[in-house]
Amino acid sequence: MRPLTSQNIESELSYAYIHAVAASAGMGCEVAGRHDDAAGVDAKITAWGPFKGGLLQEVDLKVQLKATVKPPTLAGSCFSYSLAGIPRYDDLRSTEVATPRILVVLFLPSRPEEWVSHSTDALMLRNCAYWVSLRGADPSSNATAQTVYIPQMQKFDPAGLTELMSSLSRFELPSYKGSEP
Numbered sequence: 001m002r003p004l005t006s007q008n009i010e011s012e013l014s015y016a017y018i019h020a021v022a023a024s025a026g027m028g029c030e031v032a033g034r035h036d037d038a039a040g041v042d043a044k045i046t047a048w049g050p051f052k053g054g055l056l057q058e059v060d061l062k063v064q065l066k067a068t069v070k071p072p073t074l075a076g077s078c079f080s081y082s083l084a085g086i087p088r089y090d091d092l093r094s095t096e097v098a099t100p101r102i103l104v105v106l107f108l109p110s111r112p113e114e115w116v117s118h119s120t121d122a123l124m125l126r127n128c129a130y131w132v133s134l135r136g137a138d139p140s141s142n143a144t145a146q147t148v149y150i151p152q153m154q155k156f157d158p159a160g161l162t163e164l165m166s167s168l169s170r171f172e173l174p175s176y177k178g179s180e181p
Helices: 004-022 035-038 085-092 158-169
Strands: 028-031 043-048 056-070 073-075 078-084 103-109 115-116 123-125 128-132 145-150
Touching: 004 028, 004 043, 004 056, 004 085, 004 123, 004 128, 004 158, 028 085, 035 078, 035 158, 043 158, 056 078, 056 085, 073 145, 078 128, 085 103, 103 123
Parallel strands: 056 103
Antiparallel strands: 028 043, 043 056, 073 078, 078 145, 103 128, 115 123
16 A cells, blocks of 8 residues: 555545534544545535524535645735636536535644654644635636635634625525625
C-alpha cells in the first residue's frame, strides 16, 4: 500500500475540518456517497431547530470541499480562488437544486509540517476555511477552471455555519455576489 499523497492529505484535512466545525455547532455531517461525489458534493450537513426566526426545523446543506496550500489572494474584501473543473462550477452555480450547495475552501499553511500539531492540551489544524455560495453565478467562458471570489467575512466556523443554517431555515438562499476587482 502506498502512503497518501500530499493532495490526499489536504483533502482528508478538509473533511476533518468541516466535521469538527459541524459537531461543534451541534450539527450532523456525513461524507457524501459516490453518486453525490459525481455531482460535485463531498459532504452533507444537517442542522435541527429551533432556529432563530426559522420556519423549518431541519435544514440540509451540501458541500463541495477544497483545500489548498496556495496562500489566499485578497481581491477587495474577498479571496480569489481558482476552482478547477467547469462541471463542478456548474453544479455549484445551479439554481435548479432543492438542497443549497456551498463551496468550502480550507487554506492550509504552505509547509505540511505546520498543518497539524498536538500537545497534551490541544489538537490544532492550522489556518481557516471560508465558504461561498455560487448559486446564480454566471456561466464560465473558460474550459478548465473558474476564478471565484470568497468573502473574507464568510468564515466556515461554528458561528458562521449556525447563522447560515438559520437563514436557510427561513428560506433565505445565499447566492453568488462575486467581487471581481
